[in-house]
Structure formats: C-alpha cells, structure tokens
Amino acid sequence: MKITHVECWSVLVPAVEPTFAWRKGLQGGFPGGERGVLRIGTDEGACGVAFAGRPGSADQLRELVDRVLRDELTGQDPLNREWLWHRMWEVDRIEELPLPLFGIVDTALWDLAARLYGVPLWQLLGGFRTELPAYASTTTFGSVQEFLDVADQCVALGYHAVKVHAWGDAKADARLALALREHLGPDIDLMYDGSAGFDLPSALYVGDALSDAGFLWYEEPMLEFSVSAYAELAKRVRVPLLVAETSDGAHMNSADFIRAGAATFGVRASAGLRGGVTGSLRTAHVADAFGVRAEVHGMDLPNQHLCMALSNTTYYESLVTSNPVRRESIIGPDGLLHAPTGPGVGLPPGLDYPAELQPYIATHH
Structure with a gap:
C-alpha cells in the first residue's frame, strides 16, 4: 500500500x-x-x-x-x-x-x-478504559461571585472537578482560589491554569494560595521556555505542577521538565500540541516511567481517543464558556466521557462535514 x-x-x-x-x-x-x-x-x-x-x-x-x-x-x-x-x-x-x-x-x-x-483509534492504540471523568475547564468570568456560581452549576451538571482560567492578576487569582475551596468544600478537585501569564515571583505568590487551598494541580503559570524557572517553582510550592503544554519538542522536552523535578503532577499530552498521536504516546510513556501523569489537553476528537488509551491520564478536559453553563453534549449526566465507537478518529473522510460536527469544529479549537 x-x-x-x-x-x-x-x-x-x-x-x-x-x-x-x-x-x-x-x-x-x-x-x-x-x-x-x-x-x-x-x-x-x-x-x-x-x-x-x-x-x-x-x-x-x-x-x-x-x-x-x-x-x-x-x-x-x-x-x-x-x-x-x-x-x-x-x-x-x-x-x-x-x-x-x-x-x-x-x-x-x-x-x-x-x-x-x-x-476506533483508542482500540488500535491499545485501549485502557471505556470511560473517564470530565472536569469543567472554565474560561474567564467577571468576578469571584460569578466564578462561584459557575462552579456550582458545573458540579450540579455532573462534572467531577473544576479548573479555572482566571484574570492573570496574582493577588486576585489567589483570592479566587481560596474562595473556591471554601465555597465548594474539600471533596471537589480544583485546578488552576495560569495561561503563561506570570513571572516567577508572581507564580510563587499564586502557588502558595493554591497550596493552601489544596488544588490538585497548578498548570502553566509561566512561559514554558525556562525549565529551571519551573524547577525553582516546584521546589518552593506544595501544589503539584502540570507543565509542558505548549513547549516545542514533544516527549524530549517533556523529559527535561520531568528530569528537572519541574513536573510534580505531570506533563501535558495532546495530538494538537505534542507532535500528534505518536508524540503524545511517547510523552505518556516517558511520564509513566517517572511515575507522573500525562494529562490530555483539550477537547479535539483525537484527544478523546487518547483519554481512553493512556493509563496515566486522570480527567477529560471539557471547556465551559458560558454562564448559564452548558454541559458539553458528549458528557453524560454522570460527568463521564465515554469511548468513541466508530472507526478511526471520527471525522468524515470526505468533504461532506455534517451539521452536527460544526459545533465541535468551532468550539473545540
């Protein structure tokens, strides 16, 4: 062939x-x-x-x-x-x-x-599971109170955890983290994504608040060029770091973060940003060798398959963009993503993209 x-x-x-x-x-x-x-x-x-x-x-x-x-x-x-x-x-x-x-x-x-x-692709990759809990990955809302309201809705809709993309203001974001934990109690996993908005001093400030609030992970607070800056952050905060989302180099770059002690929760895997499916597999295997996670980033169809194939991923990331909250259609009331069933990745092989795929294409990228 x-x-x-x-x-x-x-x-x-x-x-x-x-x-x-x-x-x-x-x-x-x-x-x-x-x-x-x-x-x-x-x-x-x-x-x-x-x-x-x-x-x-x-x-x-x-x-x-x-x-x-x-x-x-x-x-x-x-x-x-x-x-x-x-x-x-x-x-x-x-x-x-x-x-x-x-x-x-x-x-x-x-x-x-x-x-x-x-x-389905996930079966060709080996297959580890047929369902995975989803977390609500919020966009940025206007106030602490609105974030608390959105978080309540996410939990009521079945999401198993909530990740916030906040304002990029260290003091305000730290206050939000503490307020979310106090509001939701100890049993809901919380995560924070800094979207590379801080330098090291500000990242330390936010990291201390996330540690006190018992967040599950602290994601991409700084640009991912300086592995040493991340290693220093990891030494000085208790909250585990999830890193290497947008840094070039796939598994090779991820290995440097892990070896430096900078990936205390794990590294990101995704078809779109970590060198396709092969790059994600290699990244996950490197992470597994060091006993850390490879969390799949984003909602693309290939990433749904990776969620079912990688043993060391914890959650499926489901984007929440509106208030009132609309749960992603592929997530059930139980808050679970279920394994795709059709052959391949699931996109049509030809030009005829049906209407039901248009929301996927628009919102998942």
Whole structure:
C-alpha cells in the first residue's frame, strides 16, 4: 500500500456565540472562518483525515501541502508511521512548523490505520478504559461571585472537578482560589491554569494560595521556555505542577521538565500540541516511567481517543464558556466521557462535514 494523494481543503466554521474571555492580554473567543482538513489517500482506497482547528490553519496547511508534504509523502507506506514521524522532524528542521501543524500528518496516518482495521483509534492504540471523568475547564468570568456560581452549576451538571482560567492578576487569582475551596468544600478537585501569564515571583505568590487551598494541580503559570524557572517553582510550592503544554519538542522536552523535578503532577499530552498521536504516546510513556501523569489537553476528537488509551491520564478536559453553563453534549449526566465507537478518529473522510460536527469544529479549537 502506497500513499497516492495528499490534499487539503477548507471547512467554514462559525464563531462561538456568545463570545467569551481569557485572562487580560489574551484574545478571547473562537473566531469563525476557514479551518484546514488534511486528507491522505492510498492506492488501495484507505484514507485518513486530520483537522487543523486554529485560525489561519487552512491557508497554512494548504501552502505546506502544496510546497512540501505532497512530495514528501507520495509513494510512502502509510503504515510506516514511525518513519514518517521521523521525516516530519526533518521537515521541521528547515520549516520550523507551527506547533499545531507538526503532528497533523501523524494524526491522519493513525486515522487511516484505524479505519483500515475497522476499529476506533483508542482500540488500535491499545485501549485502557471505556470511560473517564470530565472536569469543567472554565474560561474567564467577571468576578469571584460569578466564578462561584459557575462552579456550582458545573458540579450540579455532573462534572467531577473544576479548573479555572482566571484574570492573570496574582493577588486576585489567589483570592479566587481560596474562595473556591471554601465555597465548594474539600471533596471537589480544583485546578488552576495560569495561561503563561506570570513571572516567577508572581507564580510563587499564586502557588502558595493554591497550596493552601489544596488544588490538585497548578498548570502553566509561566512561559514554558525556562525549565529551571519551573524547577525553582516546584521546589518552593506544595501544589503539584502540570507543565509542558505548549513547549516545542514533544516527549524530549517533556523529559527535561520531568528530569528537572519541574513536573510534580505531570506533563501535558495532546495530538494538537505534542507532535500528534505518536508524540503524545511517547510523552505518556516517558511520564509513566517517572511515575507522573500525562494529562490530555483539550477537547479535539483525537484527544478523546487518547483519554481512553493512556493509563496515566486522570480527567477529560471539557471547556465551559458560558454562564448559564452548558454541559458539553458528549458528557453524560454522570460527568463521564465515554469511548468513541466508530472507526478511526471520527471525522468524515470526505468533504461532506455534517451539521452536527460544526459545533465541535468551532468550539473545540
């Protein structure tokens, strides 16, 4: 079996309504517009697809396919995923690929293989579970009181835990953390995501409050370039750190965080930001060797499959963007994500993207 065609097309997705905010300094909401879909086909009819959901991805992916990927992939055996993942690192050496596009070929090849064998991707990956608790991952709301109200709604809707993306103000965020714990009591897991908004002194200030409030993890408070800064933070706060979400280098970079003692809870895995499915598998295996977690980041369909395949992930991340809260449709009243059942990743193999997938494409990226 050989790859015979590599193509890209665009899917027009709507903006998320109502719009929502992140911390000060970050663009809010998910704007509408074109997104890119990569399709890899073979001489035996097998095909695989992967979706690039970031704004601007359609043009970026189309140019990359036409200039590099079609020539690189045509004639290759699509089941040689390790070899082709290595080739993408060689391409990256010259191209400096955008991080969300680095793993897109790998994800499409895993989709192709799972479709070929007629199984969901998570089963092809080995399969560890068929359901996983979901946590409500909030966007940024306007006040402490509104966050408390949103958290109450999330718990009432069945979510097993709540993660907050707050304002990026160390003192205000620390007050929010303490208020959430006092309000919800000791039995609900709480997490905090700093979205790389702090320097080390501010990260220490917030980390002390999260420690006192018994948060499960403290995620990405600083830009993920200085492993030593994270190692220093880990030494000086009790709350465990979840790191390496957006840093380039997949499992190699994750290994440095872990070895430095900076990943005291674990590291992030995701098809979109950690080198596709292969990069996420390698990341999770490295983390497992050190006895820490590999928490799957984000709500993409490939990440749902990773949630079912990785033994050392704890929760599925379910984004909450509105007040009143709307529970994600794939999460049941019991707060559980259940394993996908269709072959492959679950995106259509051709141009006909049904209406029920439009909210997924718009809101999950």
